[in-house]
Amino acid sequence: MKDITIVFVNYLMKDDIVGAVDSLVKDVASCPYTVQITVTDNSQNKDNIKEALAEKFPQVKYIDNGGNIGFGAGNKAGFEATPARYYFAINRDTIIPENSNTIERLVKFMDEHPKIGCIGPKLLNMDGTLQYTCYRFDFRAIFIKPLKQINFDKKYEWVKKYSDYLIMKDFDHNETRPVDWVLGAAMVVRKEVVDQIGWFDPRYFMYLEDCDWCHNMWEHGWPVYYVHDIVILHRHERQSAKIPGIFKALLKNKTSRYHLASWFKYLWKWRGKNKYYAL
Numbered sequence: 001m002k003d004i005t006i007v008f009v010n011y012l013m014k015d016d017i018v019g020a021v022d023s024l025v026k027d028v029a030s031c032p033y034t035v036q037i038t039v040t041d042n043s044q045n046k047d048n049i050k051e052a053l054a055e056k057f058p059q060v061k062y063i064d065n066g067g068n069i070g071f072g073a074g075n076k077a078g079f080e081a082t083p084a085r086y087y088f089a090i091n092r093d094t095i096i097p098e099n100s101n102t103i104e105r106l107v108k109f110m111d112e113h114p115k116i117g118c119i120g121p122k123l124l125n126m127d128g129t130l131q132y133t134c135y136r137f138d139f140r141a142i143f144i145k146p147l148k149q150i151n152f153d154k155k156y157e158w159v160k161k162y163s164d165y166l167i168m169k170d171f172d173h174n175e176t177r178p179v180d181w182v183l184g185a186a187m188v189v190r191k192e193v194v195d196q197i198g199w200f201d202p203r204y205f206m207y208l209e210d211c212d213w214c215h216n217m218w219e220h221g222w223p224v225y226y227v228h229d230i231v232i233l234h235r236h237e238r239q240s241a242k243i244p245g246i247f248k249a250l251l252k253n254k255t256s257r258y259h260l261a262s263w264f265k266y267l268w269k270w271r272g273k274n275k276y277y278a279l
Contacts, residue, residue: 003033004107004188006088007078009040009071014047016092021057023096024103031104036061038078042068071184072200072209079199086110087194091185093235095126105230106188117193117222118214120182121230122173131236132167133183134226137215137270137277141166146263179226180218180277184210186232193222201269206255208262215270218277 006024010017017039028035038061039053045064053060063077079087086107096102102121109119123131141162147153153163164170168179187210197216200209214224 002036002082002084004086004088004103005036005038005079005082005084006090006103007038007040007075008090008092009042009074009078010047010049010092011042011068012047013092014049014052017049018052018056020090020092020094020096021053021060023094023098024090025057025059026098027096027100028103031101033104033107035103036082036084038063038081040065040074040078042070042074070205071207072204073202076199079194083191085191086188087191088188089184089186090232091234094123094186095233097231097233100231102230102232106227109227109230110188110190113225115223116190116225117217118182118187118189118224119227120179120187120225121232122226122228123183123186123232123234123236126233126235130173131183131234132169132173133185134168134179135166135181135183135211136168137180137211138162138166142211142263143267146260173226174228176228177226178223178277180224181211181214182224182226184213185234185236189213189217190222193217193220196220196222203265203269204262206262207259208266212266212269215273219273223277 008017008020021037021039024037037057037059039049040063041049042065044067050062050064053062061081063081065074065077075089088106106119106121110116120133123133125131144159144162145166147159148163153160197220201212204212217224
């Protein structure tokens with residue numbers, strides 16, 4: 001069993017994956033823990049990522065998922081292929097800063113805090129500015145979340161008010177603390193959590209599977225933490241926000257439809273249970 005299994009899910013994003021893996025390989029070169037890096041492919045190698053990885057990173061495991069099975073299922077395929085004490089889901093549009101010993105520090109933090117089920121590191125934009133990547137289970141804010149995805153928070157003050165509350169703009173992000181949920185772009189989960197509650201809910205093809213998973217962790221007594229002093233760079237390309245207007249987005253943007261479908265599933269599954277866990 002490895003100390004940590006790290007999984008990227010690819011869908012026609014070879015160059016991003018290669019860049020992310022390169023930064024990760026450099027980071028773990030002197031790591032004292034056993035690490036497995038895995039790329040699971042939802043695009044059936046149409047971008048020749050299998051060959052690119054084999055040439056540059058022979059130590060990286062490649063898994064062809066046979067088609068686009070979604071984000072959660074793609075991660076699950078990689079995690080199950082290499083059992084580990086910790087499982088790290090990380091997006092393809094991330095870069096590990098040089099000489100940061102990020103993976104070593106993530107494992108060490110989890111080892112030192114055995115009652116914590118999941119952590120999310122601080123994510124920064126490529127220019128070094130903060131990304132808001134921890135959230136509250138606030139029903140009103142989650143209810144209007146689709147409006148934020150199409151940038152209505154930049155047009156309407158009432159949307160911005162709830163959106164800012166959802167993404168916890170009111171707390172100091174230079175503080176490590178429990179939060180309701182962390183963004184799935186970078187989340188580390190303990191094996192004991194998976195043994196108890198399972199992986200991402202397969203009903204979510206894409207979006208809100210991170211929110212749902214963290215909600216399930218809290219329900220079973222596993223706290224979720226934001227860790228402020230472990231930092232990863234993240235481009236955070238919001239595909240569902242690229243077409244303005246809710247009706248145009250739904251008609252023309254498939255990822256917007258995925259987002260809305262996941263939103264409905266989440267609200268229905270957790271109806272009446274949108275309490276705060278991280279006070």
